[in-house]
Amino acid sequence: MERLSPVPVLPLPEINCLKYAIELTNLRKTFGDKVAVTGLNLTIKQGSVVAFLGPNGAGKTTTIRMILSILFADSGKISVLGRPSAIESKDRIGYLPEERGLYRRMKVGSFLAYMAKLKGVPDGDAARRVAHWLERVGLADCHRKKCEELSKGMQQKVGFITAVIHEPELIILDEPFSGLDPVNARLLRELIDEQHASGRTIIFSTHVMSHAEALCDHVVMINRGEKVLDEPMQRIRSRFDPRLILLEPLGSDDGALMTDSVGEAISRLAFVERVDRSKLGTPEFSITLREGSDTRSAMVELLGVVPTRRLELKRVRLEDVFIRLVGEHGGAGGEDGTELSPAAAFKSGSDEK
Amino acid sequence: MRRTIHVAIREYVTTVASKGFVFGVVFVPLIIIIAIFATKAIMGSGPSLAGTILVIDQSSGEIVAPLIESKFSKESQEASSAANAAAIKKLASDKLKELNLGEDAAKALQSPAIEAAMKDALAGPQLTVLRLAADSNVESAKLTLRLAELGASGLENGMGSDNAAKPIALLVIPSSAISPDGAGDYSTFSLFTIPKLDFQIQAEINAAAGQSVVDARIASSDLKNDADRIRKMLARPRAEVKSVTAKGETKSMGDAAMLMPMAFMFLLWISIFTAGQYLLTTTIEEKSSRVMEILLSAVSPMQLMTGKIIGQMGVGLTLLLIYAGLGVGSLAVLNFMHLLDYTSLALLIVFFLIAFLLIASMMAAVGSAVQDLREAQSLMTPIMLILMVPLMLWMPISRNPNGMFATICSMLPPISPFVMVIRIPAAAGTVPVPVWQIALSIGIGILSVLVTVWAASKIFRVGVLMYGKPPNFRTLVKWLRMA
Numbered sequence: 087m088e089r090l091s092p093v094p095v096l097p098l099p100e101i102n103c104l105k106y107a108i109e110l111t112n113l114r115k116t117f118g119d120k121v122a123v124t125g126l127n128l129t130i131k132q133g134s135v136v137a138f139l140g141p142n143g144a145g146k147t148t149t150i151r152m153i154l155s156i157l158f159a160d161s162g163k164i165s166v167l168g169r170p171s172a173i174e175s176k177d178r179i180g181y182l183p184e185e186r187g188l189y190r191r192m193k194v195g196s197f198l199a200y201m202a203k204l205k206g207v208p209d210g211d212a213a214r215r216v217a218h219w220l221e222r223v224g225l226a227d228c229h230r231k232k233c234e235e236l237s238k239g240m241q242q243k244v245g246f247i248t249a250v251i252h253e254p255e256l257i258i259l260d261e262p263f264s265g266l267d268p269v270n271a272r273l274l275r276e277l278i279d280e281q282h283a284s285g286r287t288i289i290f291s292t293h294v295m296s297h298a299e300a301l302c303d304h305v306v307m308i309n310r311g312e313k314v315l316d317e318p319m320q321r322i323r324s325r326f327d328p329r330l331i332l333l334e335p336l337g338s339d340d341g342a343l344m345t346d347s348v349g350e351a352i353s354r355l356a357f358v359e360r361v362d363r364s365k366l367g368t369p370e371f372s373i374t375l376r377e378g379s380d381t382r383s384a385m386v387e388l389l390g391v392v393p394t395r396r397l398e399l400k401r402v403r404l405e406d407v408f409i410r411l412v413g414e415h416g417g418a419g420g421e422d423g424t425e426l427s428p429a430a431a432f433k434s435g436s437d438e439k
Numbered sequence: 440m441r442r443t444i445h446v447a448i449r450e451y452v453t454t455v456a457s458k459g460f461v462f463g464v465v466f467v468p469l470i471i472i473i474a475i476f477a478t479k480a481i482m483g484s485g486p487s488l489a490g491t492i493l494v495i496d497q498s499s500g501e502i503v504a505p506l507i508e509s510k511f512s513k514e515s516q517e518a519s520s521a522a523n524a525a526a527i528k529k530l531a532s533d534k535l536k537e538l539n540l541g542e543d544a545a546k547a548l549q550s551p552a553i554e555a556a557m558k559d560a561l562a563g564p565q566l567t568v569l570r571l572a573a574d575s576n577v578e579s580a581k582l583t584l585r586l587a588e589l590g591a592s593g594l595e596n597g598m599g600s601d602n603a604a605k606p607i608a609l610l611v612i613p614s615s616a617i618s619p620d621g622a623g624d625y626s627t628f629s630l631f632t633i634p635k636l637d638f639q640i641q642a643e644i645n646a647a648a649g650q651s652v653v654d655a656r657i658a659s660s661d662l663k664n665d666a667d668r669i670r671k672m673l674a675r676p677r678a679e680v681k682s683v684t685a686k687g688e689t690k691s692m693g694d695a696a697m698l699m700p701m702a703f704m705f706l707l708w709i710s711i712f713t714a715g716q717y718l719l720t721t722t723i724e725e726k727s728s729r730v731m732e733i734l735l736s737a738v739s740p741m742q743l744m745t746g747k748i749i750g751q752m753g754v755g756l757t758l759l760l761i762y763a764g765l766g767v768g769s770l771a772v773l774n775f776m777h778l779l780d781y782t783s784l785a786l787l788i789v790f791f792l793i794a795f796l797l798i799a800s801m802m803a804a805v806g807s808a809v810q811d812l813r814e815a816q817s818l819m820t821p822i823m824l825i826l827m828v829p830l831m832l833w834m835p836i837s838r839n840p841n842g843m844f845a846t847i848c849s850m851l852p853p854i855s856p857f858v859m860v861i862r863i864p865a866a867a868g869t870v871p872v873p874v875w876q877i878a879l880s881i882g883i884g885i886l887s888v889l890v891t892v893w894a895a896s897k898i899f900r901v902g903v904l905m906y907g908k909p910p911n912f913r914t915l916v917k918w919l920r921m922a
Contacts (some may be wrong), residue, residue, distance in 0.1 A: 156735050156904065173739050181736035185906075187729030192453070203445050204737035248733055 106165070107132045107256050107287040108153060113162035115148055115311075122148040124311040125162070130289060130304075135282045137298035137305045138291040139404075141412050145311040146291045147184055150260055154181055167256060177206035180249035184260040184291075188233035188241055194220070195229040198247055205252035219247040223273065238265050246274065250281060257281055259290040263297050275301060295405040305404065307411060314411045326407050329359075329375040330400040331385065336393035348392050355391065357384045372400075442738045446746025451753040454717050460754070463713065464761060489565035490607035492644060493583065495575050498617040502659060506651035507610065508568045516566075566640070569606070580609050584633055607640075608632040610648050617655050628652055699779070699864040700837040703787055704829055706762050707860050711795050712826060714755030715802040718747060719815060722806025731903050740900040744807075748799050748892075755795050756788075763787070783863050786877065793884035794856035798822065800888075800895035804915070807902035814909035821912075829857035840866035849880050852887035856880075894919055 108130040115123040123145045130136055140146050151157040153164065155172040166172045172179055189197055195216055202212040220226050223243040228236060236244065242265055249257060259278075263271050278301055282288055292298050298305065305322060307315035317325070335348045352371060353361045357379035364370040375384055385397060454460055492511065496504035509515055571580060587606045608630060615626040630645055657666045725731045734743055763784070770779055805818045832854070836845040840862040849858040849872075859872075859880050866872045901918040902910070910918075 151904070154736060155739070156732070176737060176739075179736070181733075183732035183736065185729045185732045185904075187731075187733070189725075189730050190728055200445065200449055201733070201737060204442050204734070206441075245733065249736070 105132060106130060107134075107167060108289075109163075109165040110149075110153070111163040111165075113149070113152060113164065114160050115145075115152060115157065116160055122311055123152070123159075123308075126308070126311070126313055128306060128313065128316065130287065130306075132287055133282075133285050134304050135278070135288045135302045136290075137302035137404075138289055138308075139293075139295075139298060139305060139315075139408060140291075140308040144308045146308065147260060148311075149308070150181075150258055150289075150291070153258065154179065177252060178255045180252065180254035180257040182245050182249040182257075182259045182262055184264075186242070186245040188236075188244060190232070190234040192233055193229070194225070194231050194233055194236065194244055197233055198244065198251060201248040202251045205254075207252050215251050216247075219251055223247065223277070239267060239270050242266060243270065243274075246277070250277075255286055257286055257288045259288070261292060262290050263292055263294055271297070295403065295408060299404050307408065309412050315407070322404070322407060323402050326402045326410070329377070329379075329381075331373040331375065331381075331388065332396070332398040332400055333371045333373060333388060333392065333394060334396040335369065335371070336395045351391050352388070355384075355387065357387075443742045443746040443749065446738060446743055447750035447753070450721060450747050450750025454721070454751065454754050455757060460717075464758065468762070468765065490605050491567050491569045493569050493571055493580055493606050493609045495571045495573065495577060495580060495609070495611045497573050498612055498614045498655065498659075500659075501570075501573055503612045503617065503648075503651050503655045504568075504570045506654050507648055508570070510647040510651060511566050511568050566607075566644075577609075577611055580611075581631055584609055584631060587633060606633075607636055608644055610644070612648070612652065616652050617659055625656060699867075700840075700861040701833055702766060703783070703860040703864050704833050704857055706759055706766070707787065707791055707794060707857060708826070708829065709762065710755040710759040710791065711798050713758055714751045714795065715798045715822075717754055718751040718799050719802040719806040719819075720812065721751075722747065722803055723809060723812060723815065726807065726903060727810050735903065740903055741896050743903075744800075744803050744896055744899045748796065748803060751799060752792070752795055755791065759788070759791055780867060783860075783867065786863055787860055789881060790856035790860050790884070793881065793888055796888040797853055797856070797884075797891050798826070800892045804895040804898040804902065807899040808905065808910045808915060808918075810906065810909065818910075818912065818915070825853045828854050829861070832858060833861050836861045837865035841870055841872065846876065849876065850883055852883060855887075856884055 106129045108128065110126055110128040113123055113126040113128075114121075126145075126149060128149075138146055138150070148157060152159050153166055153172060154176075155164075155166075164170065164172075167175045167178055169175045188194075192200075195213075198216040198219070199212045202215060203209060207215060217226075217229070220229055223246070225236075225240060225243060228240065228244075233241065233244070242262075246259075246262065249259065262274055262278075266274060275297065278288055278290070282301075290298075290301070299319070302319060304318050305315060306313065315322070333352070349361055349363055349371060352358060352373060357376050358373055359376045360374040362372045362374075364372070373388070375381065381399060385399065388394070388397060492507075494504045494507055496502075583606050609632075611629040611631070613626055613628065616628045617625070619625050628648055630641075630648065632641060632644075654666070657663055657669060662669060725734065738746070767779065767784075801822050805815055805822070808818065809815045832848060836842075836848065836858055839845060845858065845862055849855050849862055851858075859877065862872050863877070897919050898915055902915075
């Protein structure tokens with residue numbers, strides 16, 4: 087295939103005229119007598135990367151579909167890129183749906199060119215962009231292959247190209263990492279970072295919290311159609327104060343006997359709720375503090391009790407926040423969706439999905 | 440609009456470029472043409488059957504049997520086929536004169552090749568007559584037939600004897616068939632045949648025997664000297680039908696008048712059915728391959744549906760133009776162009792558009808609601824029923840194109856375009872369909888198109904993202920109100 091000059095990821099020309107890329111006011115959607123989204127209020131700042139989290143059936147996909155005017159809200163107001171409906175600004179939005187597939191018999195190159203043209207890329211420019219993007223995601227030799235010949239991960243990357251090929255201002259990715267191997271997941275993260283660096287607003291939903299932590303600067307979490315968290319990543323870290331301290335005792339090579347006595351010493355401290363010892367590798371204690379205890383004095387005290395090689399106050403993980411929040415609200419089945427909330431039960435039924 | 444056009448172009452190109460379409464458009468007509476010629480060839484030659492007719496003539500003096508024998512003699516059979524050939528040739532040359540094909544065509548008809556072909560084609564079965572004694576037992580003669588049948592099955596095993604000698608029929612002519620009873624009435628004769636004897640041969644034997652009996656009756660009566668006169672008097676005349684119109688007398692179109700409406704309706708039907716089917720399958724494919732939501736990120740459901748319908752309309756029009764072009768071309772070659780008028784052709788296109796949009800939007804709605812063709816079956820049934828109605832109606836409507844029934848049917852939305860394309864050419868030869876009726880039908884058609892497209896777009900919008908249990912008709916109605 088001939089080499090074409092790559093398309094640089096251009097910074098957006100008019101980015102400051104809007105403060106919010108998306109504003110949802112009191113958004114509500116029901117399917118029959120089942121409520122999918124209840125009075126959702128949400129604003130998403132221009133240029134931010136937002137992780138959109140929630141258990142299965144929480145209403146994420148429904149909300150995203152409403153933002154994109156694929157579904158229509160029963161009540162409430164939507165403003166997308168300053169317009170009341172995404173239909174008027176479809177060319178400025180990139181969307182990778184959760185239910186993604188390709189025309190099985192169409193060639194990858196012509197499918198992407200078709201999607202590009204549908205999204206307003208000028209006819210002359212489409213071929214160049216397709217070639218550039220296929221090369222960027224490492225599928226340059228798939229240009230003439232039929233879509234059905236691609237593996238799932240490859241199809242996913244082709245799907246991602248359809249979301250960004252028209253250089254949209256707002257990119258919405260529904261479960262972009264599902265089904266990708268670590269190499270491709272990293273590639274996708276790089277691509278998302280790249281898009282973010284050029285000033286685009288990105289919203290993505292995921293069940294893999296580590297992806298969310300690595301990428302986003304803002305987290306929105308919904309459960310049963312209601313918003314339960316809407317905060318910048320940094321504030322989440324400080325608000326959900328950590329209560330886990332990792333401790334690696336000094337001279338732990340001496341044997342099990344010594345580590346046993348260290349563990350006992352720690353567990354006698356007043357602020358310690360629980361001590362877990364790692365079974366494998368270097369001996370390490372995870373110390374869970376009692377609620378309300380002062381982290382800083384606890385660390386000082388620990389240093390006094392045990393000769394320490396390493397002492398670490400564990401950062402709060404999004405996963406813990408997720409489980410805590412969803413748990414607090416009655417739990418909608420968590421990530422694996424074994425226990426279904428009404429909304430989740432509904433989703434697996436005939437209507438929404 | 441730009442997006443709709445892109446969708447339409449893709450829809451059209453992928454459909455028309457598919458192997459299935461090329462095969463359907465090129466090969467199906469080819470197969471039909473071959474089938475027509477093949478049937479003709481088979482029909483023309485007739486069953487090449489040889490066999491013996493047994494005759495038991497009980498009449499006094501056995502006067503019937505010789506007559507029958509002469510009817511089936513070689514000379515007589517050749518003569519009759521020659522007479523048929525001559526009659527056909529005369530008919531053909533008369534038609535040719537009517538069509539002003541010129542001298543060349545008439546000469547071509549006289550060519551020896553055509554004559555030979557005709558003689559071959561008209562050669563009848565090789566039948567011989569075997570007279571049995573007048574006092575032969577009828578039952579034992581029947582037994583011969585039965586044995587002959589068994590012999591026939593033996594024949595296949597290579598045990599059979601001479602085919603030509605095989606008895607195939609038994610004629611029993613009682614004396615009362617020739618000599619009248621006291622009241623002057625004649626009785627009839629009996630004909631027994633082996634099972635499954637070709638109906639044409641049966642008819643031939645029956646006719647020959649009947650004629651022979653009549654001839655024998657005349658010959659044995661006191662009118663025997665006037666036999667020729669009686670025959671001439673009994674020959675039943677037939678008139679050539681002419682219709683009287685404002686423009687003058689024209690030969691009644693007869694069969695052709697029936698054929699044009701049928702051709703029109705089938706053109707419409709096939710192009711709409713094919714394109715509609717394609718629309719259904721491509722919609723289902725988009726849904727089941729989950730490419731639908733990616734598409735919906737770029738176009739609205741309405742744009743997608745409109746684009747798809749326009750694209751498939753192009754497919755249907757392509758089919759219509761190819762077939763209509765073939766039809767018009769062959770009419771031109773056969774010099775039948777007077778059967779066609781251009782207004783009907785133009786109206787055919789108009790009614791195509793109406794009928795297509797009606798059927799296609801229903802197909803799109805069904806396609807959007809289901810995940811595979813199997814699920815589509817139950818929802819397709821009503822649409823298929825609607826499509827079957829015109830096929831059943833073409834006969835009564837083309838026979839009475841301006842009757843109350845035809846008029847009402849041509850105003851009833853889902854079938855009105857089909858009925859109208861039957862009515863217009865059917866009525867063209869006599870009283871044309873009133874212009875106001877055509878206009879009204881088009882008006883009703885457009886209105887119903889608007890309603891159907893509206894409803895279909897509502898169902899489509901909900902349906903395209905629904906996965907799971909296949910919907911029934913009631914769910915579709917629910918979606919109509921929901922969206």
